[in-house]
């Protein structure tokens with residue numbers, strides 16, 4: 049089992065946002081999470097990745113049979129948890145090369161693997177850039193600075209490809225993408241899909257799920273998963289909206 | 295600072311002989327008595343076997359120093375400095391030699407390691423006895439040979455006084471007269487040693503000149519004096535200091551650096567200052583009161599200051615440019631980091647006197663812990679300096695909520711054809727940026743190092759390559775323990 053979330057309650061500044069959420073993700077599975085604005089989807093992503101200020105008041109998050117409620121965010125990341133941010137962050141003056149190098153070195157150090165040489169690293173950058181069809185100029189640009197909305201999202205998928213996580217959470221990676229970019233992102237995700245890793249795809253649009261076909265679809269409402277089903281559920285939601293589930 | 299007055303002062307100093315060259319006792323003592331009197335100064339000068347004019351210079355500086363008070367305008371707080379409790383001259387003592395690195399403070403070694411300093415070099419820096427045949431010795435020799443081939447003079451200040459008295463006499467005090475300020479007067483009276491550098495006409499110095507390679511570099515310590523002259527169309531890049539932490543028993547440091555760029559000359563002066571900053575609770579640490587100034591004397595000359603300031607308990611330092619020649623250029627690029635209880639009041643003065651002169655100021659202040667970091671800058675454009683330009687950008691970055699950042703820009707534009715632009719920002723490392731890095735597997739300390747280096751990149755890029763890499767590591771190390 050990759051991820052096992054049991055009765056999770058999360059508060060921000062004392063206000064309860066997640067109110068007893070359960071979710072199981074196995075290796076090889078893609079789970080889509082849908083639901084109206086403000087129901088706690090990003091909060092769930094933040095709780096899984098260990099963001100400061102998201103207090104778990106009750107329940108457990110198990111990752112690869114390990115309880116990670118209290119684990120540092122960077123440790124979770126090094127163990128293979130990746131988040132594609134809904135709003136990627138700009139870091140002025142830090143080049144993508146430097147950023148990715150630091151991240152990859154941290155991971156290798158954590159795993160006790162030798163650090164990639166400069167040449168090996170750059171080769172890997174080139175390879176993964178092609179996967180998401182990112183333009184060559186990326187390397188020397190500062191992290192997300194001046195990137196267009198679409199470029200930022202592609203950049204998230206690029207980083208995912210570089211770090212090869214076991215569990216990837218994509219928080220509205222499709223929003224703001226034109227149809228071509230959407231296909232590129234989906235292609236990138238599909239290329240990384242394997243029997244060893246799992247995906248949690250947060251989205252508002254069934255359209256993405258045409259390209260990244262989920263094994264399960266969950267509907268979140270008011271801090272809980274209120275309905276789960278197969279990929280047909282997404283079509284049903286597209287047609288009927290969320291009201292019938294409230 | 296009134297430049298004409300400056301120049302007159304110097305003229306007056308060098309020409310007037312109002313001081314009688316008194317007698318001195320030739321004692322076989324290696325250390326001056328505690329405190330500062332005329333006797334102390336005669337003693338120092340005699341010890342160094344100085345010519346008469348230099349003793350006179352010192353004595354005049356001392357007389358002037360007696361009439362003035364320590365400046366209080368800086369945003370700094372420290373207990374009163376007891377000037378009469380200081381020993382102003384001690385013969386350069388050999389540091390106690392240690393047998394092996396095992397005897398060295400482990401914290402120091404740890405920092406060396408983080409900076410990626412080689413084992414041999416660690417030994418030298420920490421004062422461990424080393425084999426006679428280490429690389430740096432042969433490097434030094436080749437280094438000197440190359441320089442002399444080009445006619446470049448690079449030696450200790452004392453050596454220069456003996457061997458090139460005419461050059462020293464001509465330029466010393468011409469940019470920073472002893473009357474300039476309290477600490478400049480003090481230095482002028484008691485300076486121990488320092489560096490002298492002269493690049494002849496038309497010579498492009500083929501390598502970075504680093505104090506590290508200077509002979510007799512050991513223990514110049516407390517009251518250093520550097521004089522750097524680039525003759526017409528000469529070029530030199532000069533590096534001062536090193537990234538390794540430097541400890542010193544002396545709490546008060548008051549150095550002077552003077553740069554002269556003749557017509558068409560260019561001088562790049564880079565500093566990494568990493569004196570002992572005191573402990574986490576603000577105990578100990580160096581008080582660093584430095585006067586650095588350069589004059590772009592001839593047309594089309596250029597002086598560029600780049601500094602990375604991470605050390606010292608107190609930093610008081612304003613590397614400045616007097617843009618006298620037409621079309622001359624002054625630049626100031628600074629990163630000043632303060633952590634724990636450190637205080638820094640640093641910046642620059644750009645004095646535009648010539649026509650079509652240009653200056654650029656990029657200052658990045660980073661404060662953490664309980665520290666205080668101030669930028670103080672003056673841009674003055676004289677009436678005659680038509681069509682001049684200044685651009686200033688002063689950014690402050692705060693880590694945590696207990697530290698302070700302050701900006702004190704003074705602008706004085708004396709004509710209507712010139713343009714002065716000033717931009718200032720204050721920001722914090724955002725929670726979002728930190729989490730973003732952490733989510734990619736980077737721990738919070740490394741993340742801060744990364745973000746801070748990104749923030750300071752514009753300035754770090756101005757440093758010579760090999761220096762820049764070390765400086766980057768240094769920034770990260772200085773800020774260790776500033777989050778948590």
Ligand SMILES: Nc1ncnc2c1ncn2[C@@H]1O[C@H](COP(=O)(O)OP(=O)(O)OP(=O)(O)O)[C@@H](O)[C@H]1O
Nearest residue numbers: 060061063065083084085086087088089090091092
């Ligand atoms: N820092 C915060 N302080 C207070 N409330 C917050 C904070 N962050 C999120 N919330 C609240 O938590 C709730 C869930 O937010 P969350 O971002 O998880 O929703 P979401 O399902 O991702 O919405 P969307 O589809 O719009 O992205 C919202 O009501 C939001 O206002």
Ligand SMILES: [Mg+2]
Nearest residue numbers: 089090091134
């Ligand atoms: Mg969201």
